[in-house]
Amino acid sequence: MNASCLTIKELSDAVGGGLTPRMVRHYHQLGILPQPVRSPSNYRLYTQKDVIRLQRIVALKQQGFQLNHIRHILEVEPETDTTVNLMGQLQQQYRTVIQQIAQLRQTASALEGLLGRDRHCQVMQAEVLAQLKLIEVETQVGLGELDKLWSGLDAEVHSHSEAFAESLQHLLPDLSERSEIEQHLISQLVLACGDVSLVSFIKLSQAAIAASREALKSSCEIFVDIPTVGAALDQTRLVHLGCQVITLIDNPHVTTATEAELEFWQRQEWQEKLQQVTKGCILVVGYAPSVLLEVCAAINQQQIQPALVIGMPIGFSHAPAAKRQLMQQDIPFITIEGTLGGGLLAATSLNALVESLIEKPDCHCYTRK
Incomplete structure (x- = not known):
């Protein structure tokens, strides 16, 4: 040999x-x-x-x-000039993947329509499940009967309010290894977007929960990237904790990720304002990837020392890169991997942490290893 x-x-x-x-x-x-x-x-x-x-x-x-x-x-060998062909192949494969995701999303929606029902709908739910086993797809009779059962199941929604917590018990993956506060945070994020698959992309550093509670207890300042994020925060609870909300890109006309990105790049004053955030603050970035990239750079250069960064900007190239950089920082963070994110999810994260602190100030479940 x-x-x-x-x-x-x-x-x-x-x-x-x-x-x-x-x-x-x-x-x-x-x-x-x-x-x-x-x-x-x-x-x-x-x-x-x-x-x-x-x-x-x-x-x-x-x-x-x-x-x-x-x-x-x-x-494709690096020295060959076939990049255009490769890009075309990858674009076609991307379209195929998106189509598969859409089909899986339809299947997931059908399953959620059954599994997400609360106890008030269980009788009709059982009838639908039984009919699904007997349906004859070759005839319109089976389909018609099934439509009637779905209609009956949907009619039940008029008899009571939706039991979100009960539905999540049926749909969420096993979160028993997570602390009670983390479970609450994840549940709120899922409810904010209506997508259970989000759970796989939510990333928290080990010290994120503890750092958030200590910072909020000390009435830390909350810095958000644009006014839209600040408007979605639970101002009543934050006032109760003595936390002031400060907007980095303080322009009321900036309401989208595109506008936030351009504004941050074009106006030096916003970049300078970021360098002045207080030590021990909580930074909440929900729209502009460049804000989060600049946050990571400033942390690396020891120019700022936030207690926690909630980084959930929107984007298809800069946002995933910014989140990867955030997860490499030696500071507590909460983020959503990839392109997923947005101001509502970023604000929901902070709101869930604030709610848990006020409702359960003595909870230490997050310290368990």
């Missing part, structure tokens, strides 16, 4: 990242990893080139790329 070559087990150990020999064989089957040469004893033998390629595959998977996308990316 060539001393410079690796067995499949040695290869997976060298690459790391949770790679297993079984996954390597799967990549061979998909054509992502070329078949290696074999030893006289029929063992697969790998080279350093295979190690590098697998490291790229693992890294791309960790960034969220699917295997079929990774194959297209790796097929």
